Structures are given as C-alpha cells and as structure tokens.
Amino acid sequence: MRVCAGETGVRKSLTVQLDLSNIARYAHGCAVLGTGGGGDIRIPLMIAQAAIAECGPVAVIRPEELADDALVLPVGGWGAPTVCIEKFDSGDEGRLLCEAAERWFKRPVAALMASEIGGGNGVQLVSWCARMGLPLIDADGMGRAFPEGDMCTMHIAGVSPAPAFFADERGNVMTTHPIDALWHERIARHLVLVSGGVIAGADHPMDAATVPEATIPDTVSLALAIGEALERDGVDGVLAVAGGRRLVTGKVVDVERLTSGGFARGVVTVEGTGVDAERVVSIQVQNENLIASESGRTIACTPDLITIVDAGTGEAISTERIRYGQRVTVIGMPCADVWRTPRGLEIAGPERFGYDGPWVPIEAAGL
Amino acid sequence: MSTLRIGIDVGGTNTDAVLLGAAGELLARTKTPTTEDPIDGITKALGAVVGTHANDISTVSLGTTHALNAILRRRELGRVAVLRLAGPATQSVQPFAGCPEDLRAAVDGGSWIVRGGVEIDGRVHPLDVAEVRGVLAQCAGVDGIAIAGSFSLQDPVQELEAAALVREVLGSEISVSLGHQVGGIGLLERENAAILNASLGGIVGGVIDAFVAALATHGIVGTPYLTQNDGTLMSVEQARALPVLTIGGGASNSIRGAGVLTGLADALVIDVGGTSTDVGALAQGFPRESAFGVELGGVQTNFRMPDVVSIALGGGTIIGTAGELGPESVGYRLPEQARVFGGDVLTLSDCAVAAGRAAMGDTSLLGGATWSEVLASADLLVADAIDRMKLSRGDVPVVLVGGGSAILPATLPGASELLRPADFDVANAIGAAVGLVSGDAEHVLNLGRGREAGIEVVRSDAAARALLAGADPALLETIRIDEVSLAYTDPPMSRLRVKVAGPPLA
Known part of the structure; x- marks a missing residue:
C-alpha cells in the first residue's frame, strides 16, 4: 500500500526528472525530511549540480517501471559532516560502487535508490545517477534521516544488507558480507575511520520486485513537492504537502549541547511567540530531532518527523546550525506506516534512543 | 612622548577621524565627505585632527571599505591561479563553482586540483612535485596564486611545501595566498578566501602606500594599522599579506567605539544612520561574531563578520x-x-x-x-x-x-x-583608534589526545598570529574559546576556535 505522497496526489504533479531547474528545490525538500540530520545539503547540492551540468538530468522512476529481476542499489554516504566540508567526492564513487556490485551479481545495476532521503544523503546520489546515466528510484529506506544504518525499512522487511560495497574518494573499494544489519553498521563505522572519516556505501541490494515491499515509496517526489511548496508558500506550504503540524512558532531560547558516544546530543528549547506566546517546547536531539515535548508531555516523537525550520523562509535548520535567538517553527510530520509497526518502533522508536516510551503518534498530540 | 592615537573610519557617506589622548579622552574629531578616491578624504581627515601633535602620535588606525568595494564592484582585482591540494578527492566540485560569472571573469587565472591533502587524523597524502611544477609552468602572468588543501588547518605543511615550489618556479615576487592563513574550516570557503585575498593584493597594497604617504605628508610619526573584521587591528605588513581581512572593519568599529564611550563590555549597540539601523552586540568587549561564514560579492566564505x-x-x-x-x-x-x-x-x-x-x-x-x-x-x-x-x-x-x-x-x-x-x-x-591587535586560530581537536594540550596548541597558534599582526607579546590575553563537538567522530573530536588579543606594540 502506498502512503502519504501517493495519496495526497503529489504523484500527479511529479516532474519525472531532476535537472538544473529543480535540483535545488529537491535538496531543500530533502533537508526538511532530514529532521535536523542526514548531513548538510550545501556541498551535495553543488556536487549534484556539477554532475547534471556535465552529464544531463536524472530520470526518476517507480520500481514497477523496471523488470522484476532488475538490480536496484540503495546507496548513501557514511561519516562525519565536518569531514565532508574538507574532503568530498572525487565524483567516481558511484561508478566504483556499481562496478563492485556488477562484479558480484554479474548483471548491470538498473537504478540507484537513496538509503536515506533526509539531508545531504538524499542529494549526493543524484550526482552518481547523472554520471552513470542511471535512473533514481522514487523511494528510500527511511523516509527521513536516522543516525544508524540499521534503522532502515529494508531491515524491517528482512532484506539482507549483504553484500555491501564501499568506495572512498581515493578509489579504494571494499566488499563486505555482514551477517545482519547491526554487524553491517559496526563494520561500516570502522571502514569510515580507515578512509579518513567519510565513505560512500551501497547495501541491501534488491530486485526491483522487492523494492515496493521493503521501502517507503514516492519520497523523491515528496521531497521535490516539499521544496516547491517551501519556495512558493513557506512553512504553510511544507505543512500542506507533508501532512505536517505546526508544533510551535517562536524563538530558540536555549541550546544545550552534550557529546556522548560519538553523537551530538542536546536539548533545544523554543519559547512561543505570537499565538504561541506562553508556550515552551523542548526538543531532544541526537544528531536528529527525536522528541518534542511541552510541560513534560510528548507532542511528537521518533519515528515521526520533527524538523526545525526558519520561521520566515521555511528552510530547514540542521542540528549543528541551531543557535540561540533564531526565529523558528517546529514542525511535526507523521512517519510512514511501516515505522509504526511493533518491529518499526523497536528499531527506531524512543526506547531505541534511550528515552522512555511508549511512542505517541503525532496525531494524538491534539495540536 | 608618543601617547596619542588617531582612528579613521571610511564609510559610504562620511570619513570620520578622531584624535584620542593618553587616557582615551577625545582631543579632536572631524567628519568629512568620503571622496571618490577615498585616500583624499583620509588625508584631509588626518590633517583636521592631528593639529600640532604630529610628533606625539603612537598609532594611527584605518578602517576602510576599499577591499570590500573592489570585490562588490569587481574592479581593480588581480588575476589568480588556484591550486587545490586534495586530489583525487573533491574533484566533484571545481574551484570557482558557485562564483558569479562576472567575478570569475575578473579573477580566474586558471585552476587545478592536484594530488595531495591532509586527513582529519593527520595523515598526509604526498604532493606529486612534478605535477605541481607542471601546473605552475602554466601560471606565468597571473597576479597571485591561491593555494588551499584539505584539512590544512590541521597541518599546514603541504600548503607551505606548495608555496615553496611556487617561489622556486615563479620567483619570490609573486603573491601567494595560503588557505590556512586566511580562512577557517570548510575547504571551498577557505579556497574562496584565498582567491579573494590573492586578488586584493594590488588594491590594498596601493591603499597602504597612500596611507603611509599621507602620514608622511602630515609628518605623523605613529605606527600605522588597519582594522579588520573582528574590530581588532593588524600591522600594515600583515595587511599587505592578508588584505582580505580588512573588509569588515566598519560595523565592528562602531560597536567597539560604543563600548569605549560607555565603559560597557557587554551590551547591545544600536547604530542609527539616515537609511538603516544596525543592531549589534558587544560581548566581553568585542563585537559578537556571526555564527556562520558570510557571502561576499556572491562568494561563500568562512569569514566571521560582526553579528548584526x-x-x-x-x-x-x-x-x-x-x-x-x-x-x-x-x-x-x-x-x-x-x-x-x-x-x-x-x-x-x-x-x-x-x-x-x-x-x-x-x-x-x-x-x-x-x-x-x-x-x-x-x-x-x-x-x-x-x-x-x-x-x-x-x-x-x-x-x-x-x-x-x-x-x-x-x-x-x-x-x-x-x-x-x-x-x-x-x-x-x-x-578604530582604541583597537587591540588580535590573532584567531581554528582547529579540529582530537579529544582522544587530551583536551587541554589540544587547546594549548590552538591558543599558541592564535598567539603567533597576534604577534605577527603587531600585538605586544607581554600583554596578550585569551579573549574567547569556542568549542563545538562533532558528530560521528571516533575518537571524539571538537571544533575549536581561540582568539587572543593585546594592545599594539609600542
């Protein structure tokens, strides 16, 4: 069953390619789906623009448009955002990943798909598609951003992460055969270190026929529609397209940062202004925005999406860029149904991040 | 005895100057219209405030919009060849990407991404010396060379090695701008900073020559300084090497001046002009800086400007x-x-x-x-x-x-x-007149190797820069330490900026 984008009619207005005219809007949509994480979109956007300018636009297709046994490769970047602003793609990573997969499967890669649509990870692979002349599947494995590789719908669906392929910007290529998603995450983090902090990866390779049951559909169209609505109507446009709710509009009055276990943790406090005067909403952050609460009551919670956007422009503000005094709107968006299953909540619900449950759907907050 | 100070601020409408006494008291002031060639207004303003005190001046500080205007109007900019030390990494975004076409047309003297670069963990990928020489052979005739390498703030060794090769191949006259000397973290922004810096050598050099000549005209004995983005001063020697750092003195000078006039170290400062009002902040005696780098003439840089x-x-x-x-x-x-x-x-x-x-x-x-x-x-x-x-x-x-x-x-x-x-x-x-001399340094800190020792490394780097800029080594103080922890790093790392400042060396 298709959720959100398909039902809200986004599909009808789908531009079937990503080109220089819409790639920036798409990237801003990815940032909104990034819930504060997923990496900054700025350099991935420049990389994608350069690749499209050089090699042409990227076709966006549904998995049904491929033969059932066509090989679909979910891809993304692993590593530290700060490293990505000092050393980024050579531009050859997509080719190296595809060639590694083709050597193993002895058949061509038919399309790439984002492992994670949120943030820069939804954008970077557009350059790989452009350079390889491959279509981009209109789906992804998260529908948002999450901090760990096993927090993906392919994991819920029981698709094996193996074989997984990695390539770095110096041309090193590695193939791994992890026994499960947790080992995959563990091994990948070590490869990231060896390669100096960032690495490109492909995992959970699938037949096209498996894609609909193992991924969240239409998220590329959704990101593009969010980006278009944002440019046209600001925050209201984003809320309408994403089925989101305005949790609070106000001013950031406190940003408390902690570091533990390699994650940027913290609490962002937003004091309401205007119609929200007297309200105070706090957001728990671990790379992504995970829980929003008011007077001790949860009003939105992972795996539902919480994104802090500029109250004026509607542009998403990533976790590292939140500062005291910013005028923001905190928006909440319902996650895909697959995350609301017992298995989905086990993998990406509040308890997984060390918070008390149970998970409360955003619709129950009454905002 | 030389104890008096002169400050000059060249604004869009007026050129203001003051003469301050030993205790900071205002002895003379003037407002003259900013002239087509701003140096005429500067000379006139100097004449109006110096009076009979030409022999009593210890420092003369100039804040000027020359460099900023050159960038905004794309005039009098030098042609720059760009050498990025990072290949094969970063080839997906070439130098000058995102730069407005008219600015690029004025500045682009060719760009190359050569093999090299430093990793976050300190590993260095060696330069291919023959490759670098081959590139430099194509650079004859440019006004400056901009060199930027991955993680050069962690270890500038490779930018320095490349600079030595430039001297060897193109001679010691050519201006060389190194990323680690002008920019913060972010390779593309640092590269842009180095490019702008290399392109500004000519015009800012000319301003400094004229400034020094104007001082001679009036027989003023004081040491000349230029004000920079954070409201502090740098020597003319450093301003010749790092001209791009003179771009944002104006707003900073007002905020610093408000602090001096009131004795406050922490306050908001509202500067109301004829057309606009700027609200800035004084934090621990200095202008609070923007959290992120600013766009200059359409180019993304990582300069911190006053937060206004x-x-x-x-x-x-x-x-x-x-x-x-x-x-x-x-x-x-x-x-x-x-x-x-x-x-x-x-x-x-x-x-x-x-x-x-x-x-x-x-x-x-x-x-x-x-x-x-x-x-x-x-x-x-x-x-x-x-x-x-x-x-x-x-x-x-x-x-x-x-x-x-x-x-x-x-x-x-x-x-x-x-x-x-x-x-x-x-x-x-x-x-401008009361500015301190500062040095800034930014590193990624490996907390696994000891936080205190790491902070000390960054602090001494900042101190070295302050001394180069002309600060009194005996009176240097640490003004600020900003630390932000980084996600997904193992061992844990943080991004650290340190600013030190002291009065100009008498």
Missing part, C-alpha cells in the same frame, strides 16, 4: 501617506527635504521632532500634527531587533550611536537602560 541585524529604518526614512514606514529614505538630503527643514517630504525625523524626542529644524513647520502611530511601529521594529540579538531573557543595556539615533524613544522593551554617550556620532572612528 539590519532594519530599513533611519532618520531619513520616508513616511507614506497611510503612515507606512519607508523603506525609502531621503538619506543625506535630510537637511533639505525633511519638513522641519522646509522640505516637503515627511520623514521619521519629523515625527521624532513632533513627539519631542529630537530637536532640529523649525517645529512650527510641522503644523502641530503628531504621528504617534508611526513612531510606535518604528519602536516595535527596533524592539524586535533587540529581542533577536539578546543572548538571554533578561533586559540588557543598550547603547545608541550614529547620527540618526535621536529618533529613538527614551525607553525600549528589552533594554534595561538606554545610553546616549557624547560623541556618539564618531563612535566608529573611536573604535
């Missing part, structure tokens, strides 16, 4: 027939066009006079009308800007400077007190 909220509101703001505020302004024509001066344009200054806030012109020309609603909405805009700039919920002291500040009321929401110091209209030149 600007609103289109000033003494010359034109009031529409339905009471709407601007954003148009009569600007410097206020003394002819405002109603209190017999003109036919209703300005915010007229409203302020009618309400008794300001006294200027002939009140009878206003015909007894009051515009309390207009003033209320103007006050609301200023109060909102104050709220945006405040660092905490409590009220803060607010200093009013700039020629247009008379339009503001006696109290404002968010302000614990409103201070209107004497000589508020030359706060910028005063800020």
Whole structure:
C-alpha cells in the first residue's frame, strides 16, 4: 500500500526528472525530511549540480517501471559532516560502487535508490545517477534521516544488507558480507575511520520486485513537492504537502549541547511567540530531532518527523546550525506506516534512543 | 612622548577621524565627505585632527571599505591561479563553482586540483612535485596564486611545501595566498578566501602606500594599522599579506567605539544612520561574531563578520501617506527635504521632532500634527531587533550611536537602560583608534589526545598570529574559546576556535 505522497496526489504533479531547474528545490525538500540530520545539503547540492551540468538530468522512476529481476542499489554516504566540508567526492564513487556490485551479481545495476532521503544523503546520489546515466528510484529506506544504518525499512522487511560495497574518494573499494544489519553498521563505522572519516556505501541490494515491499515509496517526489511548496508558500506550504503540524512558532531560547558516544546530543528549547506566546517546547536531539515535548508531555516523537525550520523562509535548520535567538517553527510530520509497526518502533522508536516510551503518534498530540 | 592615537573610519557617506589622548579622552574629531578616491578624504581627515601633535602620535588606525568595494564592484582585482591540494578527492566540485560569472571573469587565472591533502587524523597524502611544477609552468602572468588543501588547518605543511615550489618556479615576487592563513574550516570557503585575498593584493597594497604617504605628508610619526573584521587591528605588513581581512572593519568599529564611550563590555549597540539601523552586540568587549561564514560579492566564505541585524529604518526614512514606514529614505538630503527643514517630504525625523524626542529644524513647520502611530511601529521594529540579538531573557543595556539615533524613544522593551554617550556620532572612528591587535586560530581537536594540550596548541597558534599582526607579546590575553563537538567522530573530536588579543606594540 502506498502512503502519504501517493495519496495526497503529489504523484500527479511529479516532474519525472531532476535537472538544473529543480535540483535545488529537491535538496531543500530533502533537508526538511532530514529532521535536523542526514548531513548538510550545501556541498551535495553543488556536487549534484556539477554532475547534471556535465552529464544531463536524472530520470526518476517507480520500481514497477523496471523488470522484476532488475538490480536496484540503495546507496548513501557514511561519516562525519565536518569531514565532508574538507574532503568530498572525487565524483567516481558511484561508478566504483556499481562496478563492485556488477562484479558480484554479474548483471548491470538498473537504478540507484537513496538509503536515506533526509539531508545531504538524499542529494549526493543524484550526482552518481547523472554520471552513470542511471535512473533514481522514487523511494528510500527511511523516509527521513536516522543516525544508524540499521534503522532502515529494508531491515524491517528482512532484506539482507549483504553484500555491501564501499568506495572512498581515493578509489579504494571494499566488499563486505555482514551477517545482519547491526554487524553491517559496526563494520561500516570502522571502514569510515580507515578512509579518513567519510565513505560512500551501497547495501541491501534488491530486485526491483522487492523494492515496493521493503521501502517507503514516492519520497523523491515528496521531497521535490516539499521544496516547491517551501519556495512558493513557506512553512504553510511544507505543512500542506507533508501532512505536517505546526508544533510551535517562536524563538530558540536555549541550546544545550552534550557529546556522548560519538553523537551530538542536546536539548533545544523554543519559547512561543505570537499565538504561541506562553508556550515552551523542548526538543531532544541526537544528531536528529527525536522528541518534542511541552510541560513534560510528548507532542511528537521518533519515528515521526520533527524538523526545525526558519520561521520566515521555511528552510530547514540542521542540528549543528541551531543557535540561540533564531526565529523558528517546529514542525511535526507523521512517519510512514511501516515505522509504526511493533518491529518499526523497536528499531527506531524512543526506547531505541534511550528515552522512555511508549511512542505517541503525532496525531494524538491534539495540536 | 608618543601617547596619542588617531582612528579613521571610511564609510559610504562620511570619513570620520578622531584624535584620542593618553587616557582615551577625545582631543579632536572631524567628519568629512568620503571622496571618490577615498585616500583624499583620509588625508584631509588626518590633517583636521592631528593639529600640532604630529610628533606625539603612537598609532594611527584605518578602517576602510576599499577591499570590500573592489570585490562588490569587481574592479581593480588581480588575476589568480588556484591550486587545490586534495586530489583525487573533491574533484566533484571545481574551484570557482558557485562564483558569479562576472567575478570569475575578473579573477580566474586558471585552476587545478592536484594530488595531495591532509586527513582529519593527520595523515598526509604526498604532493606529486612534478605535477605541481607542471601546473605552475602554466601560471606565468597571473597576479597571485591561491593555494588551499584539505584539512590544512590541521597541518599546514603541504600548503607551505606548495608555496615553496611556487617561489622556486615563479620567483619570490609573486603573491601567494595560503588557505590556512586566511580562512577557517570548510575547504571551498577557505579556497574562496584565498582567491579573494590573492586578488586584493594590488588594491590594498596601493591603499597602504597612500596611507603611509599621507602620514608622511602630515609628518605623523605613529605606527600605522588597519582594522579588520573582528574590530581588532593588524600591522600594515600583515595587511599587505592578508588584505582580505580588512573588509569588515566598519560595523565592528562602531560597536567597539560604543563600548569605549560607555565603559560597557557587554551590551547591545544600536547604530542609527539616515537609511538603516544596525543592531549589534558587544560581548566581553568585542563585537559578537556571526555564527556562520558570510557571502561576499556572491562568494561563500568562512569569514566571521560582526553579528548584526539590519532594519530599513533611519532618520531619513520616508513616511507614506497611510503612515507606512519607508523603506525609502531621503538619506543625506535630510537637511533639505525633511519638513522641519522646509522640505516637503515627511520623514521619521519629523515625527521624532513632533513627539519631542529630537530637536532640529523649525517645529512650527510641522503644523502641530503628531504621528504617534508611526513612531510606535518604528519602536516595535527596533524592539524586535533587540529581542533577536539578546543572548538571554533578561533586559540588557543598550547603547545608541550614529547620527540618526535621536529618533529613538527614551525607553525600549528589552533594554534595561538606554545610553546616549557624547560623541556618539564618531563612535566608529573611536573604535578604530582604541583597537587591540588580535590573532584567531581554528582547529579540529582530537579529544582522544587530551583536551587541554589540544587547546594549548590552538591558543599558541592564535598567539603567533597576534604577534605577527603587531600585538605586544607581554600583554596578550585569551579573549574567547569556542568549542563545538562533532558528530560521528571516533575518537571524539571538537571544533575549536581561540582568539587572543593585546594592545599594539609600542
């Protein structure tokens, strides 16, 4: 069953390619789906623009448009955002990943798909598609951003992460055969270190026929529609397209940062202004925005999406860029149904991040 | 004895200068129109304040918009060849990507990404010396070389190695700008900073020559300094090497000057001009800096500029027939066009006079009308800007400077007190005159190797820069340490910036 984008009619207005005219809007949509994480979109956007300018636009297709046994490769970047602003793609990573997969499967890669649509990870692979002349599947494995590789719908669906392929910007290529998603995450983090902090990866390779049951559909169209609505109507446009709710509009009055276990943790406090005067909403952050609460009551919670956007422009503000005094709107968006299953909540619900449950759907907050 | 100080601030409309005594007291001040060639106005302003004290001057500090204007107008910029040390990494985004075409046309002298670069963990990928020599052989005739390498702030060794090769191949005359000397973290932004720096050598060198000549004309013995983005000073030698750092002195000087005039180290500063109002913040005696790098002439850099909220509101703001505020302004024509001066344009200054806030012109020309609603909405805009700039919920002291500040009321929401110091209209030149000399350094810190030791490394790097800029080594102080932890790093790492400053070496 298709959720959100398909039902809200986004599909009808789908531009079937990503080109220089819409790639920036798409990237801003990815940032909104990034819930504060997923990496900054700025350099991935420049990389994608350069690749499209050089090699042409990227076709966006549904998995049904491929033969059932066509090989679909979910891809993304692993590593530290700060490293990505000092050393980024050579531009050859997509080719190296595809060639590694083709050597193993002895058949061509038919399309790439984002492992994670949120943030820069939804954008970077557009350059790989452009350079390889491959279509981009209109789906992804998260529908948002999450901090760990096993927090993906392919994991819920029981698709094996193996074989997984990695390539770095110096041309090193590695193939791994992890026994499960947790080992995959563990091994990948070590490869990231060896390669100096960032690495490109492909995992959970699938037949096209498996894609609909193992991924969240239409998220590329959704990101593009969010980006278009944002440019046209600001925050209201984003809320309408994403089925989101305005949790609070106000001013950031406190940003408390902690570091533990390699994650940027913290609490962002937003004091309401205007119609929200007297309200105070706090957001728990671990790379992504995970829980929003008011007077001790949860009003939105992972795996539902919480994104802090500029109250004026509607542009998403990533976790590292939140500062005291910013005028923001905190928006909440319902996650895909697959995350609301017992298995989905086990993998990406509040308890997984060390918070008390149970998970409360955003619709129950009454905002 | 040389104990007097001169400060000069070249603004868009006026060139202001002050002469300060040994205790910081104001001995002389002048405002002259900024000239087509700003150096004429500078020479004139110097003459107006120096009087008989030419032999008593210890320092002369100049804040100028020459470099910024050259970038904005794409004029008098040198042609620059770019050498990025990172390949094969980063080839997906070439140098000059995102640079406006007209700026690129003025500056681009060719660009190359050669093999090399440093990793976050300190590993160095060696340069291919033959490759670098081959590239440099194609660079003859450019005005400068910009060199930027991955993680060069962690270890500048490779940028220095490449610079030595440039000297060897192209001679010691050519200007070489190294990323680690001009920019912070972010390779593309640092590369852009190095490019702009290399392109500004000619024009800023010319300004410095003229500045030094103007001092000689008046027989002034003091040491010349230029003001930089953070409101501190650097020697002319350093300004010749790092001209791009002179771009943002103006706003900083006003904020520093407001601190000096009031004795406050922490306050908000509202600078009201004819057309716009800037609200900045004084934090521990220095202008608070923007959290992120700024765009300059359409190019993304990682310079920190003073954190300022600007609103289109000033003494010359034109009031529409339905009471709407601007954003148009009569600007410097206020003394002819405002109603209190017999003109036919209703300005915010007229409203302020009618309400008794300001006294200027002939009140009878206003015909007894009051515009309390207009003033209320103007006050609301200023109060909102104050709220945006405040660092905490409590009220803060607010200093009013700039020629247009008379339009503001006696109290404002968010302000614990409103201070209107004497000589508020030359706060910028005063800020330049009293500037300290600073050095800034930014590193990614490996917390696994000990945090304190790491901070010390960054601090001594910053101190070395301050000494190069002309600070007194005996009086250096650490002004600020900013640390941000980084996600997904193992061992844990943080991004650390340290600023040290001290008075100019006497």
